[in-house]
Amino acid sequence: MKILVYSAKAFEIPFISAANINKYQITFTPDALDTETVFKAVGYRIICIFSGDDASAIVLEKLWDLGVRFITIRSAGFNNINLKVAKNLGFQVANAPDYSPHAIAEHAVALLLTLNRKIIMANEQVHAYNFLQNNLMGFNLHGKTVGIIGTGRIGSIMVKIMHGFGCKILANDLQPDDDLVELCDVTYVTLDEIYKKAAIISLxxxxxxxxxxxxxxxxxxxxxxxxxLINTSRGALVDTKALIEALEKGAIAGYCTDVYEKEKGTFFKDNSKDSIKDEDLKKLLTFSNVLLTPHQAFVTKEALQHIAEITFKNIDSWLAHTVGKNELGLEMADS
Incomplete structure (x- = not known):
């Protein structure tokens, strides 16, 4: 069986190849899936895509016409695929929901500590042989009120980490976790209460x-x-223009993010020799109290290994004519 892997990055190919154990014939392309690259899928019944790939209705219809029947996503999120159209056409779709919640939560904390303790500024200063502490003041995390929006796989790990720092945890989730209430003294509240009371808010x-x-x-x-505010989930959870306005007014202290609402065409590529046309992104990067990383939270050895393993478990299930635990059904199309 042949499998086409879209958006294949050099650092993840060894993990995918190792997890395959020579079972399937894998073709890697660095190109993202979109209306122009969809024709690369000719001759493949299975494709593997990443969170930045375009699996919109028009692309899915072309994939179906080309003979593709199975789509496995190398991420937990699947908002880039029109699941309703995919299921109505007849595709079987699966994601990788449990690959490494620790990787994402730990990156969120790394962003917070780096911004708060002015680590980048301090590093630049000492490399210029400036060892003054001016402008490097941060604050203790201990005792601060932290708002965690979403206490699922990743959010629950974030709760435990921040509890370890001695923070007071406010949380919001459609399904409150009683174990977190007992073990980490979490208080579930409304979203507005989090916005009003939390010194740190993580999505x-x-x-x-x-x-x-x-x-x-x-x-x-x-x-x-x-x-x-910390965002390691999806960029469009935050209105960038409203955020920029708040930062300009000093309405919030800072923004830490690993994602951006308009990543397509900019993220996952080297733009250092090109001019970026996204004025909002350029403006966001001018703020000293904004820390943005290039959607790298998943880039750990453990996470990449687990993503690759889950990907092939999804494929194995399909070829065995069984429904795997990561199968995405029509009922999840609007979730």
Whole structure:
């Protein structure tokens, strides 16, 4: 069986190849799936895509016409695929939901500590032989109120890490976790209460129609000027224009993110010799209290190994004519 892997990155290919154990014939392409590259799937019944690939309705229809019948996603999120269209056409689709929640949560904490303790500024100073502590003041995490939005696989790990720092945890989730309440003294509250009371707010929810621009001008206005917002989930959870306005006014203290709402065409490629046309992104990067990384939270050895292993378990299930635990059904299309 032949499998085409879209958006294949050099650092992940060895993990995918090792997990395959020579079972399937794998073809890697660095190109992202879109209306122009969809024809690369000619002759393949199975494709493997990444979170940045375009699996919109028009692309899915072309894939179906080309003979593709199975799509496995190398990420937990699947908002880049029109699942309703995919299921109506007859595709079997699966994701990789449990690959490494620790990798994402740990990256969120790394972003927070780096911004708070001015690590990048300090590093630049000492490399210029400037050993003064001016402008390097941060604050203790211990005793601070942290708001965790989403206490699923990743959010629950974030709760435990911040509890270890001695923080007071406020949380919001459609399904509260009683174990976190007991073990980490978590208090579940409304979203508005988190926005008003938390000094640190971390987002750990998938992107859906219902929570698109969850953090907007109205919600940012509820936050304190001392609030740091962290986003390692999906860029479009945050309204970038409203965020920029809040940062310009000093309405929040900072923004840490590994994602951006308009990643397509910019992220996952080297733009250092080209001019970026996204004015909002360029403006965001001018703020000293904004720390943005290039969607790298999943880039750990453990996470990449688990993603590859889960990918082939999904494929094995399909070829065995069974429904795997990661199968995405039509009922998840609007979730």
């Amino acid at each position: 750990h929810i998938p992107l859906s129609y219902q929570n698109y621009y969850l953090i907007n001008k109205e919600k940012l206005a509820l936050m304190s000027s001392d609030t740091i």
